[in-house]
Amino acid sequence: MAATPERERRDPAGGPEEHPEITYIGCARCGTLIAGLDGRYACSGCGWVNEWTEGHRPLPTARVT
Template sequence: MSTSPGRERCAADEAATEHPEITYIGCARCGTLIAGLDGRYACSGCGWVNEWTEGYRPLPGDRGRGA
């Protein structure tokens, strides 16, 4: 007997539909309080942007794209 892939599929579906978290931080350059999604920030005051790899979870992939 093999295990059903249903449980793994449910976990993957939940992760894919999870909403991004709004996070706040003081801008590293000018100190302005800025909001971002999942730890990715861009300051509209001075133009500072943090590296995308500093986010709290991976960016969505290219699911559904045909090859």
């Protein structure tokens, strides 16, 4: 049974977080429930990966030392 892709955000305080947030979605290809960080997902069942720009916030920048 394929599930429709539906994002679920877990933010009980409603405010921004400084650490990555674990989010869940139904895979767009096979419907498997998968977890990701900040809205970026990869399904281990079928190999589907969402576009990195679909995340909930910008990726951190690299630190130059």
